[in-house]
Amino acid sequence: MKLKPTLLSLALAVACGLAQAVTLRVSNQGDVQSMDPHSLNESLQLSFTGNVYESLIERDKKMALTPLLATKWTQQSPTVWRFELRQGVTFHDGSAFNADDVVFTFKRAAGEGSDMKGYTNPIKAVRKVSDFVVDIETTSPYPILPDTLTTLGMMSKKWCEENKAEQPVDRRKGIENTASFKANGTGPFRLKERQPSVRTVLVRNFNYRSKIESNVDEIVFTPIGNDATRVAALLSGETDVMEPVPLQDVERIKGAGNITVLQGPELRTIFLGMDQKRDELLFSSVKGKNPFKDVRVRRAFYQAIDIETIKSRVMRGASVPSALMVGAAVRGYQADMNKRLPYDTEAAKKLLADAGYPNGFEVGMNCPNDRYVNDSAICQAVAANLARIGVKVNLQAETKVSYFPKILRRDTSFYLLGWTPSTVDSHDVLVAIMGTPNDKGQGQFNLGAYSNPKLDELTAKIQSETDDKKRNEMIREAFKIHSDDVGHIPLHQQALAWAYSNKVSLTQLPNNYMNFKWITLKAK
């Protein structure tokens, strides 16, 4: 009997709480692949888990570095950095955050299954100095270390050990663990519900150490693959924020009156990669040799692509054709080198004939259909372009859920990929995309295994060079090598397009990260 009024008042409180809860509904064309922040080095993945797991340093609204879990960082010597950690931070399960967790996180991110090895590779050791001070030693001077730490989510050592999640989820091998479905970070939002490909619900962490800009209590994230359905959901008010906006629908959505379309340049470069390692391509009519090993074939493919028409027709003007693997906002971008090889079908045919394929050949191509803006349409247009020089492309366009594991296993001959240097520095691309793949994380996304030792040498020097001018010269040289080799075929930088109801105010970052803590929702 005594319990009853208590229960009643509790129920009342809960009911009132629900009635007032501010719910933000976000939709995207694809789902976040896992809740594990180290499982996939992909923008949507890191952007989403970044709301739950915080990194040592974050990027503010102007992309500048600001303290997050580290309050201060100083360089002790060219190779040793000292990070002072924020005190009084707790994980969602209530345990305190300290230097042990940082040491553990770096070990986890460098270990088996991790997709973040590219960031941990230059690091030689992470040492606990005291409970709230950590030293990071790099193998050689590494001036951009702080830039590389903005996406590495800090995990709790105790929680990972208790849940047998000491190793990251490995998407390639299809290995999952608790960290795929549960999360325990220090961020302003905590994971409430995870249904892969259906919906993921985050709720506000009311124990968060400081006040955040957002007034949102609950975030419901829904992947909606079909463009028209996603647009319809936004127009009908079923969702509040949606990205990416299908380019063909931008005008229609703007016309609705109560919805804002925010378009901005993105750091991401879309490019094509070719298998240059195998002695025989996996999916091709050419047997006994690999045509992509011949630079003339790669160049022929490059020159066969009519990028301007792809821009005007497929991308409806919302792209910037690129000759470089980095966009204009990335450090180390070389404006004067951004000149594409001319589009020239005849020259391409001649190159193919010189290489010994006067009648072209057949090759399989892999392409996602729900990852980048109009990705599958770009691939079809490329396939049509290549058909004109006699190359028959067997295109397989599929959802990223099956696409990424497949190409990361390198089960591909020819593929389309997009890359955002998360450090906003050319070095990231030089390592992850252009570097010769090794087991230390270099070339992790160089899925065709393009390799040039000279470029690797330069990359190593760029990594430790502190003089900006010299560094820039070396980047130029590396880019030139890559362009001359046609290591990859850059296509364009796509434009970001988000659409959201006028009740919402938010900040769009050029790396396409959506920080929920900067989103506010006006009451109706």
Place this chain on the structure above:
Amino acid sequence: MPAAPGAWARFFDGDVWHSFRSSPMAIGSAVVALVCVFCALFAPWVAPHNPFDLATLELSDSMLPPAWMDGGQAKYLLGTDEQGRDVFSALMYGARISLLIGGASVIVSVLVGVSLGLLAGYAGGKIDAFIMRVCDVMLSFPSILIALLIAGVGRALFPQAHDSLAFGVLILAIALPGWVQYARTVRGSTMVERNKEYVQAARVVGVSPLRIMRRHVLPNVLGPVLVLATIHVATAIQTEATLSFLGVGVSPTSPSLGTFINEGNKQLFSGAWWLVIFPGSMLVLIALSMNLFGDWLRDALNPRLR
């Protein structure tokens, strides 16, 4: 061929032809179905463009409206899609794929279903019980689920399947859940026929069971199967469209009607209605005409309704 004119004459003299001539619905649906089948079969000669030949696509001609609208071009009667494919030609080529897959999967399910049904009905006993339980299991799953499963497994087994192999998987995926109906129908009729005098006579003379099934029982149970098959072709085309719509169908560079509708669906809000309406209508036309024709055939061949 002395038998042929006789057979034709008997056909034109018979009830079926009479019923056909006196039913406008039957004539109409047969004509529409024939036109669709003709366009599909002879697409390479009838269609103004070849949308599957990627080298001839003009990306700069993409998203043109139908010829009679502002900005439309005469050479693209029903407009173009986002890759510059002529919608009119793509419809014919798409229907070709849809009909091929529909037809082939029906043939496969008829073959499997009829032979298992005959066997079950004629042999009876444990064989009958076993086959019918398998049917029950198949029926307890939604057919689209089985098709998805097979298509998914097929894709996983042959990841970089060429188009022809992908077709094979698709045909199997649609055919497998379909055979059950035939098996059931044929089994029922076979059980009736089995006890008739002519079968018993054949057995007494010492004709082998296989031969009895093939030469004596089969012709007498085939009527309902033909009817079922016409209706099933339409269903199979719709299943193919659904599978392609769900993304486990044919490659986007050689779109079937289903893939085409799926692609067009994305453009719904941007005002490019011709990418959805035309392929959609084509699918409806084919499916509807075949269904109506099948309906009529069922009535015409059913002695009890005459």
